[in-house]
Amino acid sequence: DTAVSQTPKYLVTQMGNDKSIKCEQNLGHDTMYWYKQDSKKFLKIMFSYNNKELIINETVPNRFSPKSPDKAHLNLHINSLELGDSAVYFCASSQEYYSNQPQHFGDGTRLSIL
Amino acid sequence: AQSVTQLGSHVSVSEGALVLLRCNYSSSVPPYLFWYVQYPNQGLQLLLKYTTGATLVKGINGFEAEFKKSETSFHLTKPSAHMSDAAEYFCAVGNTGNQFYFGTGTSLTVIP
Numbered sequence A: 001d002t003a004v005s006q007t008p009k010y011l012v013t014q015m016g017n018d019k020s021i022k023c024e025q026n027l028g029h030d031t032m033y034w035y036k037q038d039s040k041k042f043l044k045i046m047f048s049y050n051n052k053e054l055i056i057n058e059t060v061p062n063r064f065s066p067k068s069p070d071k072a073h074l075n076l077h078i079n080s081l082e083l084g085d086s087a088v089y090f091c092a093s094s095q096e097y098y099s100n101q102p103q104h105f106g107d108g109t110r111l112s113i114l
Numbered sequence B: 001a002q003s004v005t006q007l008g009s010h011v012s013v014s015e016g017a018l019v020l021l022r023c024n025y026s027s028s029v030p031p032y033l034f035w036y037v038q039y040p041n042q043g044l045q046l047l048l049k050y051t052t053g054a055t056l057v058k059g060i061n062g063f064e065a066e067f068k069k070s071e072t073s074f075h076l077t078k079p080s081a082h083m084s085d086a087a088e089y090f091c092a093v094g095n096t097g098n099q100f101y102f103g104t105g106t107s108l109t110v111i112p
Helices: none
Strands: A004-007 A010-013 A019-025 A031-037 A043-050 A053-057 A064-070 A073-078 A087-094 A109-113 B003-005 B010-014 B019-021 B024-026 B032-038 B044-050 B056-058 B064-068 B073-078 B087-094 B100-102 B106-111
Touching (some): A004 A087, A019 A087, A019 A109, A031 A073, A043 A073, B003 B100, B010 B019, B024 B073, B032 B073, B044 B064, B073 B087
Parallel strands (some): A010 A109, B010 B106
Antiparallel strands (some): A004 A019, A019 A073, A064 A073, B032 B044, B032 B087, B056 B064, B087 B100, B087 B106
16 A cells, blocks of 8 residues: 555646646645655755645745645645746655654656656 | 755765765754655655664664764764665754755665
């Protein structure tokens, strides 16, 4: 059973399109995250939700909008995709929103903008 | 502000040799410290963590790390490298303000 699952695994699309990435965790965790990993492997946190409430909203263009329908799901919608959005996006979860909690990561969604 | 520094973005070791990946952090209070590993085309997996207690922490796959407060370090070691250890390794720090920071990663190559 995959603990944190993301779909799709690969996403290739044209500039200007709108796309969504879905994430589900079956660990019973309260907190979920979205990260962006660039081509140099640098990891940047984008959003964090705790019990469906937005906790962290880093400096991210408002074309990115997270949605958490319940605490097991955190989806990411991206409007008007740009070339610079090409990256690997990781969803993660932790038991609670405390920084002593390890995070469990999905396998990533590789987004390529043509 | 909190920061995490991983010295050496690329480290190469021979199979069977000691692995040492360095991590230093800046914090005025003892932080929570983690090492994660990322294999190609996969997400990050927790290797080990230090939150409190014993400063030498053992993790999976034979890795261990030691929290040295005086040196503000949390270096990752493994006595004998295996080919399967080739991956990207990330040090991460959490502070008491519930903020979490990842280092920039170290790519480990194991030479046969």
